[in-house]
Amino acid sequence: MTKPYTSMTMAELAVIRNELNKQYEEFQELELSLNMSRGKPSPEQLDLSRGMLDILGAESDLICADGEDCRNYGVLEGIPEMRQFFADLLGVEAGQVIVGGNSSLNMMFDMMASAMHDGFPGYTPWGKEEEKPQFLCPVPGYDRHFSVTEYFGIEMVLVPMTPEGPHMDIVESMATLHRRIKGIWCIPKYCNPQGITYSDAVVQRLASMKPAAPDFKIFWDNAYCVHELTDTPDTLLNIMEECRKYGHEDRPVQFCSTSKITFAGSGVAAMAGSENTLKNFRRRLSFQTIGPDKVNQLRHLRFLKDMDGVKAHMEKHRQILAPKFAVVMRFLEEELTGTGAASWITPKGGYFVSVDVMEGCAKRVVELCEQAGVTLTHAGATYPYGQDPKDSNIRLAPSFPPVEELEQAMQLFCICVKLAAVERMMDY
Amino acid sequence: MTKPYTSMTMAELAVIRNELNKQYEEFQELELSLNMSRGKPSPEQLDLSRGMLDILGAESDLICADGEDCRNYGVLEGIPEMRQFFADLLGVEAGQVIVGGNSSLNMMFDMMASAMHDGFPGYTPWGKEEEKPQFLCPVPGYDRHFSVTEYFGIEMVLVPMTPEGPHMDIVESMATLHRRIKGIWCIPKYCNPQGITYSDAVVQRLASMKPAAPDFKIFWDNAYCVHELTDTPDTLLNIMEECRKYGHEDRPVQFCSTSKITFAGSGVAAMAGSENTLKNFRRRLSFQTIGPDKVNQLRHLRFLKDMDGVKAHMEKHRQILAPKFAVVMRFLEEELTGTGAASWITPKGGYFVSVDVMEGCAKRVVELCEQAGVTLTHAGATYPYGQDPKDSNIRLAPSFPPVEELEQAMQLFCICVKLAAVERMMDY
Numbered sequence: 001m002t003k004p005y006t007s008m009t010m011a012e013l014a015v016i017r018n019e020l021n022k023q024y025e026e027f028q029e030l031e032l033s034l035n036m037s038r039g040k041p042s043p044e045q046l047d048l049s050r051g052m053l054d055i056l057g058a059e060s061d062l063i064c065a066d067g068e069d070c071r072n073y074g075v076l077e078g079i080p081e082m083r084q085f086f087a088d089l090l091g092v093e094a095g096q097v098i099v100g101g102n103s104s105l106n107m108m109f110d111m112m113a114s115a116m117h118d119g120f121p122g123y124t125p126w127g128k129e130e131e132k133p134q135f136l137c138p139v140p141g142y143d144r145h146f147s148v149t150e151y152f153g154i155e156m157v158l159v160p161m162t163p164e165g166p167h168m169d170i171v172e173s174m175a176t177l178h179r180r181i182k183g184i185w186c187i188p189k190y191c192n193p194q195g196i197t198y199s200d201a202v203v204q205r206l207a208s209m210k211p212a213a214p215d216f217k218i219f220w221d222n223a224y225c226v227h228e229l230t231d232t233p234d235t236l237l238n239i240m241e242e243c244r245k246y247g248h249e250d251r252p253v254q255f256c257s258t259s260k261i262t263f264a265g266s267g268v269a270a271m272a273g274s275e276n277t278l279k280n281f282r283r284r285l286s287f288q289t290i291g292p293d294k295v296n297q298l299r300h301l302r303f304l305k306d307m308d309g310v311k312a313h314m315e316k317h318r319q320i321l322a323p324k325f326a327v328v329m330r331f332l333e334e335e336l337t338g339t340g341a342a343s344w345i346t347p348k349g350g351y352f353v354s355v356d357v358m359e360g361c362a363k364r365v366v367e368l369c370e371q372a373g374v375t376l377t378h379a380g381a382t383y384p385y386g387q388d389p390k391d392s393n394i395r396l397a398p399s400f401p402p403v404e405e406l407e408q409a410m411q412l413f414c415i416c417v418k419l420a421a422v423e424r425m426m427d428y
Numbered sequence: 429m430t431k432p433y434t435s436m437t438m439a440e441l442a443v444i445r446n447e448l449n450k451q452y453e454e455f456q457e458l459e460l461s462l463n464m465s466r467g468k469p470s471p472e473q474l475d476l477s478r479g480m481l482d483i484l485g486a487e488s489d490l491i492c493a494d495g496e497d498c499r500n501y502g503v504l505e506g507i508p509e510m511r512q513f514f515a516d517l518l519g520v521e522a523g524q525v526i527v528g529g530n531s532s533l534n535m536m537f538d539m540m541a542s543a544m545h546d547g548f549p550g551y552t553p554w555g556k557e558e559e560k561p562q563f564l565c566p567v568p569g570y571d572r573h574f575s576v577t578e579y580f581g582i583e584m585v586l587v588p589m590t591p592e593g594p595h596m597d598i599v600e601s602m603a604t605l606h607r608r609i610k611g612i613w614c615i616p617k618y619c620n621p622q623g624i625t626y627s628d629a630v631v632q633r634l635a636s637m638k639p640a641a642p643d644f645k646i647f648w649d650n651a652y653c654v655h656e657l658t659d660t661p662d663t664l665l666n667i668m669e670e671c672r673k674y675g676h677e678d679r680p681v682q683f684c685s686t687s688k689i690t691f692a693g694s695g696v697a698a699m700a701g702s703e704n705t706l707k708n709f710r711r712r713l714s715f716q717t718i719g720p721d722k723v724n725q726l727r728h729l730r731f732l733k734d735m736d737g738v739k740a741h742m743e744k745h746r747q748i749l750a751p752k753f754a755v756v757m758r759f760l761e762e763e764l765t766g767t768g769a770a771s772w773i774t775p776k777g778g779y780f781v782s783v784d785v786m787e788g789c790a791k792r793v794v795e796l797c798e799q800a801g802v803t804l805t806h807a808g809a810t811y812p813y814g815q816d817p818k819d820s821n822i823r824l825a826p827s828f829p830p831v832e833e834l835e836q837a838m839q840l841f842c843i844c845v846k847l848a849a850v851e852r853m854m855d856y
Contacts, residue, residue, distance in 0.1 A: 038501070046499040053723070054482035071474040071691040073466070101529045106717040113541065144718075151715045263499040266723035287579045288538075289531040290572075293721065295481070295694040 004340030032373030140382030165202035195347020335414035432768030460801030568810030593630035623775020
């Protein structure tokens with residue numbers, strides 16, 4: 001058993017620091033240039049969908065289920081068969097789905113814009129309320145959610161994550177007490193960055209709670225809904241069904257996309273919600289565009305076909321991704337267990353591994369890695385305004401680099417985590 | 429020579445009305461179901477780009493000029509070669525271009541949203557000014573421009589069109605007098621609906637004028653920049669160059685797309701402006717999305733190649749469209765010349781023919797056509813809030829129906845125009 005750094009004497013720490021410094025310098029001599037910062041699929045993963053590129057050709061039938069020519073204008077909410085596809089993926093009715101362009105982030109941004117400008121039927125637009133609206137932000141979380149919130153001048157109220165999802169005692173008490181709190185960001189399955197899936201109890205409490213704001217919304221970004229890494233997938237309750245049980249069907253707005261199923265930049269995004277929830281968004285959409293890229297929708301349908309097709313396709317992603325996550329976990333476990341220098345959660349899906357290094361050390365770890373040629377997501381990125389109050393959380397993104405690069409990067413990362421911790425201990 | 433209705437006696441009008449009513453009833457018996465309402469390309473036009481569908485395939489190189497994989501995330505402003513493509517199309521530098529998704533309308537909407545929320549560097553956001561901002565709207569114009577303006581609560585100030593473009597005496601005096609007037613909508617070439625191209629003098633005056641609002645913008649929707657119907661294309665001055673001559677390079681924001689070049693629903697849109705003009709939009713974009721569909725950009729480039737490719741491709745569109753416009757013009761000339769019941773402009777490009785029927789008759793003409801099975805763009809659509817103060821303008825869209833349907837529809841249309849005029853005359 002490794003002795004934790006916190007139980008060591010200064011002399012013991014000094015020995016370890018010298019050893020780590022030597023190892024670190026050896027890495028610097030390698031002049032690496034590796035990148036573990038971004039949740040991007042690797043070229044091998046993108047190659048899995050090469051067949052989609054020419055699945056439509058000169059002889060293809062390009063008429064969608066409602067008789068419209070997919071090449072032409074119109075069909076504002078997406079072709080019927082693609083709405084059904086996403087309905088199946090999200091567990092809702094096709095009529096509750098709006099299919100968009102290539103970016104679910106863009107749909108979240110536009111939904112927030114609509115909430116601010118138009119509000120929800122019967123309620124004041126959020127942007128016209130007397131007090132600035134607020135949003136609950138489980139942390140660590142996804143920087144892009146935070147920046148959308150920031151753009152619209154919505155204040156962010158931090159809620160800690162637990163291994164079961166957001167800390168629901170805090171969510172409930174905050175939402176119940178403050179009418180300004182208009183919603184919550186959720187990545188309910190294999191969340192970014194921790195890979196946590198919300199427990200049934202958490203989903204039920206989100207669905208049943210009674211926020212002070214009657215137009216409280218759950219922004220349910222189901223980005224990793226079919227992104228498994230194991231044979232024993234996490235299960236997630238259907239948020240729409242749970243909400244309906246309590247008469248709260250207007251509460252959730254679901255988002256998802258095929259970005260990490262087919263092509264990250266050229267996928268298809270969708271959102272879903274009750275008629276009431278989407279009413280003003282639909283009106284806005286009719287001002288904003290004449291319709292989405294329906295040819296790309298058709299291309300996706302021909303390629304993925306249905307939920308079985310998606311499942312089979314995601315299994316191929318898993319074959320590429322699982323070994324990369326295994327590398328990350330192996331190094332964390334072999335190098336850091338028992339040191340007290342870091343803790344982590346083993347994700348069963350998604351795109352990230354979240355590591356909490358010793359408090360006050362995250363920036364230093366990222367800096368050390370950078371100086372030895374390995375780029376990590378910048379420290380603080382998982383918190384609103386880029387400010388991690390404990391300077392502890394680091395998001396690792398193992399999807400893009402090849403396995404051998406990942407091994408080098410993880411070896412260095414563990415050295416840096418330990419070195420930063422030892423430096424920190426000796427600094428007290 | 430036909431005697432104009434205005435010079436006829438009641439008795440003469442009664443004879444004509446009876447004759448027209450008989451013709452109209454014969455049409456009603458045909459039980460037509462034709463649609464001349466929408467500026468959509470026909471299936472034959474869309475077939476011209478079928479080759480684009482599988483121009484990228486399993487073996488294709490999918491790396492763009494800056495080394496990025498087009499299938500993956502990123503490249504927020506579009507791939508370099510597509511920015512160059514649109515730069516060539518719009519007469520600007522590639523660095524001044526942002527390539528978007530499938531809809532230029534969406535980019536106009538987002539630009540307006542950015543102007544309202546973020547404003548332009550050094551100036552108050554339009555939505556935070558004390559007085560409601562206003563926009564100059566040349567009429568008749570494009571209903572979608574008006575509805576974007578309306579959505580953001582921007583007041584619309586009507587400016588009449590002349591055969592050379594917007595009435596510049598009015599534009600200049602209004603813009604010079606009122607600081608609230610923040611911009612003008614322009615479709616400078618083959619405008620919707622009249623097919624007018626702005627004269628050099630109009631472009632120069634737009635470029636050189638001194639509006640009271642220092643952040644005055646020209647929203648330059650160059651939707652029909654390469655959409656010719658004749659061998660003698662209209663020429664349009666380069667708005668960016670003209671503005672630069674007067675130190676007003678921050679004034680124009682240009683928009684265009686390939687919607688009416690390749691696929692109406694699956695084209696590529698772009699905008700262009702000075703660094704200053706696009707600065708806050710770029711920032712907004714970085715919150716809104718991770719990047720556009722770059723695979724579709726690459727697909728377009730491989731298919732259209734360059735400006736020569738576009739020109740050759742547009743010639744094929746012309747072969748399909750020009751005969752349809754010829755039908756419209758032939759009927760107008762043969763049936764309505766000299767009656768005083770309507771006036772029109774012969775467009776040399778674009779997608780529409782604008783007909784001014786006798787004042788107070790447009791709604792009646794559209795109603796009569798509808799009741800005999802021919803759907804036209806609803807009367808008033810070419811004016812803000814759908815209200816044509818003279819109830820006179822009707823937009824004909826000949827692109828979609830086949831020639832034989834168009835002939836029937838135009839025959840009926842001319843009967844209805846005359847019938848409505850005669851009814852009107854006899855009503856006085």
